[in-house]
Amino acid sequence: MNALIEKDIRTIQSIEAVPFIMKMLADATGLRFICIARVTHDNWTTCAVLDRVNFNLQPGDELEIQTTFCNQVRQSSTPIIIEHAQNDEYYNSSTIPSMYGFESYFSFPIFSKNGHFFGTLCGLDPLPAKLKTTEIKQQIKSFAELISRQIEADEKLSTVESDLFNEKTAAKLREQYIAILGHDLRTPLSALTMGVNFLMEQVKDDTSQKILARMDNSANRMKRLISDVMDLTHGKMGNGIELQVKPVNNLQNILSHTVAELAALHPQQTIQTSINVEGLLNCDPERIAQLLSNLLINAIVHGDPAQIIEVTSTIIEGVFSLSVSNGGSPISPETVDKLFQPFWRNESNKKTGGLGLGLFIASQITLSHNGSLTVSSNESRTVFTFQASL
Incomplete structure (x- = not known):
């Protein structure tokens, strides 16, 4: 038979x-x-x-x-x-x-x-x-x-089950391919960055320095894109991102430094901070800083540049809270449901230069910290808030 x-x-x-x-x-x-x-x-x-x-x-x-x-x-x-x-x-x-x-x-x-x-x-x-x-x-x-x-x-x-199995297999292969590609790209990119840094120290004329500065910015942007794609792979589309959790007593300084870096890159944007985070916390500080960076970049790109961006962080009754607020047009309810999807970008902001992974990665960092990431938006302000018991 x-x-x-x-x-x-x-x-x-x-x-x-x-x-x-x-x-x-x-x-x-x-x-x-x-x-x-x-x-x-x-x-x-x-x-x-x-x-x-x-x-x-x-x-x-x-x-x-x-x-x-x-x-x-x-x-x-x-x-x-x-x-x-x-x-x-x-x-x-x-x-x-x-x-x-x-x-x-x-x-x-x-x-x-x-x-x-x-x-x-x-x-x-x-x-x-x-x-x-x-x-x-x-x-x-x-x-x-x-x-x-x-x-x-x-x-x-x-x-349907066969198609689903084939899709899962293909998705797994894509994840493996992305992981390998990201790993292989980092080595030559590191060599390129080292070469640029060396030339910036050796060559002093203004024209060369400007060209090298643009090359350095491009290399750093490539690093961020590779990191975002690697985080997408490691996040496995909803299972969170692997953390390196440890006791941290300087999270306030880390968050302030993150804001300062982005403020320097966007001098036209006014960013006000109220960060009051003292004491020992158990978290992955680099990932928390990445989450803040992604939320802040989102506010800079999508907010009204004429209005102040506010970054607030507190610890109240054992709950760590971090919020980023910007002015501008409110986010529609149907758009809110899509914000944390990978590769999604608002049709009016297709030229931002990113992959549309920032908020997705922020949501995965939140998931890995067993926290919550919410958004509220009205005619006055749009506020993203991360909360977790750290």
Whole structure:
């Protein structure tokens, strides 16, 4: 038996309604043998059986396809009903009823996805039975159609599961590729940065210094982009970012330094700070600084440059809080739902030069610290707030 037939048998066996359908048909028709068969050009294979006459067929058993009426049903997709084989004007000359010892018989087609022929719902009995009534024929037809729909649903589910598996595999390969690429890019980039720094010390003319400064800025931007993509990979799209948690007693200085660096890079923007974080905290200070940097860059890029950006950080009742507030147009509710998605950028800010990972990475740092990252926005201010018990 080939693997596809085995799969089809498992499909029929997995349909919970099948035993009830066969029992109801046996009770309604009086036939003591009911089965569902997988029928191909070459094979007739039992998938499910109700046997009250010891016909001795089990799921997986096969019959010669040419010795069955089901082969005719496969070719024509038309049901066959026999009430009394010996007296039937069409089938009384057939050897099939006497070969299997039945007088009454029915076989209705079952279809799979896209109307492809699957097999038959059939029944038989050594004794004659009244089967050609409208009620009996409609009942058999309805059950055959029900089984067809169940098979189609199972095939669609299998396709979805297969597509999902393939997508997960592809996603894993992409993550591995990004990780390898990021690692391999850092080595030549470090060499480039070292070379630029060396030349900046050796070459003193203004033109060369300006060119080297632009090269240094570009190299630093490349570093940030590589770090962002690596963080995306390590974050595994929602599982958080790996931390190096340790006791920290200088987080206030680290946060102030982070703000000062960005203020120097954006002298046109006024940034006010109120950072009051004293005492010992357990966290990853570099990641907290990265979170602040990402929130602050978001405020600089998307806020109103004429309005002050406010950075506030406190510890109240053991809860560390860090917020970045900017003025400007409010964020719409539908946009708020997308802010923390990777690679998402507002259509009005496509030329920011980033990958759209800043807020996503901030959310992953938050997740890894078991904290919360919320946003509130109105006509007055937009505020991002990170909170965690550190």
